[in-house]
Amino acid sequence: MSACVIGHITVKDEDKWAQYRAQVPATLVPWGAELLFRGKVDAVLAGGHPHTDTVVIRFPYVAAVDAWYASPAYQALIPLRRQAADLVLISFAD
Numbered sequence: 001m002s003a004c005v006i007g008h009i010t011v012k013d014e015d016k017w018a019q020y021r022a023q024v025p026a027t028l029v030p031w032g033a034e035l036l037f038r039g040k041v042d043a044v045l046a047g048g049h050p051h052t053d054t055v056v057i058r059f060p061y062v063a064a065v066d067a068w069y070a071s072p073a074y075q076a077l078i079p080l081r082r083q084a085a086d087l088v089l090i091s092f093a094d
Helices: 014-031 062-070 078-084
Strands: 003-011 034-040 053-059 085-093
Touching: 003 062, 014 034, 014 062, 014 078, 053 062, 062 085, 078 085
Parallel strands: none
Antiparallel strands: 003 053, 003 085, 034 053
């Protein structure tokens, strides 16, 4: 069963966000994850959505999501992420 992580993001510091974004892809490699989409909200068609950006990452299996998130490589980026943006990360399994 594969899984996707979707991040809803509001950037607070563009420079720090760029640093964070540049480092995340390397943390995905050991887990066979693939960055599917990064983009800005074009329109909210129904309901409310407070964030401006979205990212979608596909993992080959559900356990890889937890392993990636708990990995030392990704955990080391969390302080930078917190300085750079407010976000919600959600994992979905198919």
